[in-house]
Amino acid sequence: GAGVSQTPSNKVTEKGKYVELRCDPISGHTALYWYRQSLGQGPEFLIYFQGTGAADDSGLPNDRFFAVRPEGSVSTLKIQRTERGDSAVYLCASSTGVGYGYTFGSGTRLTVV
Amino acid sequence: DQQVKQNSPSLSVQEGRISILNCDYTNSMFDYFLWYKKYPAEGPTFLISISSIKDKNEDGRFTVFLNKSAKHLSLHIVPSQPGDSAVYFCAASAVTSSGSARQLTFGSGTQLTVLP
Numbered sequence: 001g002a003g004v005s006q007t008p009s010n011k012v013t014e015k016g017k018y019v020e021l022r023c024d025p026i027s028g029h030t031a032l033y034w035y036r037q038s039l040g041q042g043p044e045f046l047i048y049f050q051g052t053g054a055a056d057d058s059g060l061p062n063d064r065f066f067a068v069r070p071e072g073s074v075s076t077l078k079i080q081r082t083e084r085g086d087s088a089v090y091l092c093a094s095s096t097g098v099g100y101g102y103t104f105g106s107g108t109r110l111t112v113v
Numbered sequence: 114d115q116q117v118k119q120n121s122p123s124l125s126v127q128e129g130r131i132s133i134l135n136c137d138y139t140n141s142m143f144d145y146f147l148w149y150k151k152y153p154a155e156g157p158t159f160l161i162s163i164s165s166i167k168d169k170n171e172d173g174r175f176t177v178f179l180n181k182s183a184k185h186l187s188l189h190i191v192p193s194q195p196g197d198s199a200v201y202f203c204a205a206s207a208v209t210s211s212g213s214a215r216q217l218t219f220g221s222g223t224q225l226t227v228l229p
Contacts, residue, residue, distance in 0.1 A: 004156070033216065042117075042202050042219030043157065056216060091156055101147055102217070104156030 002026075004105035006092050012111045013082055021077040021108045025094030032075050033102060034067055035091040043091055049075060082112045116140045117205050119220035127228050132190040134223050136203030139184065143205035147217065148177060148188045151200045160201075161188070193227045200224050 005024040013019050025032050030051055035043035045059040049069045057067070064082075069075040079086055089109050093102035118137045126132045134148075144165040149157035163170040163177045163186070170177050176189045190197055204217040 035219075040221065042119075042204075042221045043217075045216040045218070048216055059216065093156070101149075101159030101162055102157075103159070104149075106154065106156045 004092055004094050004103050006090075006105035006108050008108060009106065010109045010111075012113060015082060015084060015112055017082050019079050019082055019110065021079075021090050021092075021110070023075045023077070023092030023105060025073065025075070025092070026103055027073075029094035029096055029103075030072070031095040032069060033093045033095070034075070034077050035093065035104075037089045037091055037107070039088075046077070046090075079110075082110075084112045086110060087112045114139075115221075116143075117203055117218050117220040119203055119223050121223050122221070123224040123226070125226045125228060126193050128195055129192045132188075132193045132197065132225055132227065134188040134190075134201050134203075134225065136186050136188075136220055137184060138186075138205050140205070140207070140218070141184070142207040143218075145206045146177070146179060146186050147204045147206070148175075149202040149204060149219075150197075151202060151222070157202055190225075193225075195227045195229050198225055198227050 007022045032049040034046040037043045047067045048056040052072045064080045067077045089107040091107045093104040095102045116139050147162040148160040150160050151157040161172050161175045161177050163179050168179050179186045200222045202222045203220040206215050206217050
């Protein structure tokens with residue numbers, strides 16, 4: 001596609017449930033990033049993939065969060081045992097390199113009730 | 114500990130005037146800086162960037178200035194237009210020696226409102 005696609009756009013889940021958020025990057029972009037944006041804050045880094053491997057996962061808040069990119073294209077962010085504090089907009093971005101700026105998707109708004 | 118700070122949560126300017134958005138950073142390892150614009154319900158959109166080896170970069174109505182000694186950068190929009198109304202995020206990155214893509218550290222954003 002022409003842009004970064006994220007699905008679903010909105011997700012409401014009950015506390016303790018498992019969720020998966022999907023990101024389809026721009027074709028040919030080898031770098032893929034997940035960020036989380038809470039209300040009134042800027043995006044916070046979660047994890048970065050270069051190809052299939054997680055090159056930097058230092059932003060994942062705890063072991064309930066996990067992300068994969070098995071074929072070097074689509075990525076899935078997985079959150080286990082969701083908590084109300086996980087409620088945020090989860091943004092995915094892709095890039096060919098840092099000098100070009102990321103292209104962000106529209107995000108998935110996750111609400112844990 | 115915020116490494117990138119945008120101290121003004123909001124700014125209002127009259128159409129046609131200059132908008133100046135400010136950003137401060139604390140990490141001296143940052144060597145690449147970007148500005149993003151965000152409309153409601155959309156992802157941030159890349160606007161303009163600057164490398165630390167420069168002090169100014171201009172693209173149409175948008176100019177970014179970098180003062181490394183003060184660890185300060187600013188985005189100037191002139192003339193401002195109502196369509197510029199959005200949240201503007203400053204972001205910074207440290208590039209590895211291999212030039213591989215790295216994470217960005219964002220400020221908390223400034224809501225710009227351009228009044229017609």
